[in-house]
Amino acid sequence: MATIKDVAKLAGVSVATVSRVINKSPKASQASIASVTQAMKELGYRPNANARALVSQSTNTIGVVVGDVSDPFFGSMLKAIDQIARQNGKQILIGNGYHNATTEREAIELLINSRCESLIIHSKGLSNQELIDFANEVPGMVVINRFIPEIAHRCIALDNHKGSYLATEYLIKNGHQHIGYVCSNHDIEDTEQRLAGYLDALRAYNLPADDNYIEYSSPDEAGGEHAMMNLLSKNLPITAIAAYNDNMAAGCLSVLEENGITPPQDISLIGFDDGIIAKYLSPKLTTVRYPINIMAEQAANLSLALAKGDENKTCTRMFVPTLVRRLSVAQK
Missing domain, CATH: 3.40.50.2300 (Response regulator)
Incomplete structure (x- = not known):
């Protein structure tokens, strides 16, 4: 394997000059750059990334x-x-x-x-x-x-709170008063903020915030399925669902279809994120865009x-x- 000394010897310059060329020093002349570049090409020499980082204090x-x-x-x-x-x-x-x-x-x-x-x-x-x-x-x-x-x-x-508030408010403005929420079970601030947005929207429109209407599960398709099955088993008068994210909403749609429930005629559904999956679901998913x-x-x-x-x-x-x-x- 070629070394920096081999490059210097073939190019007819010092090791210091080779180093200046490798690290793009303004002190390197055009002649040096040309000869060193040609030598590196002929020898198949690749500058060591760690060595360059030590000189430039950056790995790019x-x-x-x-x-x-x-x-x-x-x-x-x-x-x-x-x-x-x-x-x-x-x-x-x-x-x-x-x-x-x-x-x-x-x-x-x-x-x-x-x-x-x-x-x-x-x-x-x-x-x-x-x-x-x-x-x-x-x-x-x-x-x-x-x-x-x-x-x-x-x-x-x-602003996760505002996004979830917008989603819930949109359902309310479409006449829904019994709105379930499919929530992530991850103990992170996104979960707290989106749940709070849902609850605050209900309170702002004088609708009851009932814990029975909330189900927690993993924030993915399987979690959405699990949460939706639990909500259906409670036999609540739910007409709409707000989901923590689009993946959970996709899981909800799957369970609704399996149980002969047609969205949005029977139950409306809104997601969060506007991920790739949202526009390819059936029906195409109304959601909140996360930019x-x-x-x-x-x-x-x-x-x-x-x-x-x-x-x-x-x-x-x-x-x-x-x-x-x-x-x-x-x-x-």
């Missing part, structure tokens, strides 16, 4: 921690971040946190040890204080889908700016969800 990477890379929601988030990274000549390193404090901590520490100057962290397991401590250690760290007052200028978040693409782009740009010692003053920190009206809600 953006570190990203997500909940679970297999979730389409995080796939959309990663794609948006990767596009910004590539526009800036960088690559992304990814860690899964699984909403677990220990796993999230290990992923963040690994990315820091990998010399990522920019970090975009989706964390639901770690405490506010621990994330603040990491942010103090890494100037280019941004938290996404979470608001921490002490580092508010480095948080990109969504994760633009949020991820903002987070990536902010992270890169902070790593350079700048701050994007025009960056939107708190995003507002919007209704997406399709075919799964009917007037009562």
Whole structure:
């Protein structure tokens, strides 16, 4: 395997000159760049990434921690971040946190040890204080889908409460008074905020908030099926369902179909996220749009700016969800 000394010998320059060319130093002459580049090509020499990082103090990477890379929601988030990274000549390193404090901590520490100057962290397991401590250690760290007052200028978040309120209010305005809620059983702030939005909308329209109308399960299709079956077994006069997310809504639709209940004529249904699945369900799912693409782009740009010692003053920190009206809600 060729070494940097072999490159220097073939190019007829010093090792220091080869190093300057590799690290794109402005001190490297055009003649040196040409001869060193040709020598590296002939020898099949690849500069060692760790060695370059020691010189430049950067690996040209953006570190990203997500909940679970297999979730389409995080796939959309990663794609948006990767596009910004590539526009800036960088690559992304990814860690899964699984909403677990220990796993999230290990992923963040690994990315820091990998010399990522920019970090975009989706964390639901770690405490506010621990994330603040990491942010103090890494100037280019941004938290996404979470608001921490002490580092508010480095948080990109969504108003989950308002989104769930909008969804429930939309059902109410379509004449529904007996509205069930299919809720996530994950102990995270998203769960609390979306449940609170549902309950607050009921109270705002003087409708009873009954715990019997709420079922908790995993925030996926199987969880939606489980929660919907439990609600049906209670024989409640439900005419509409608000779901924690689109995946749970999909599970609800499956159970309704299996039980001969036709949405939206018999029961209306509204989701949350506006994920890829929403427009391909039958009926097409009315939902609340979670603008994760633009949020991820903002987070990536902010992270890169902070790593350079700048701050994007025009960056939107708190995003507002919007209704997406399709075919799964009917007037009562």
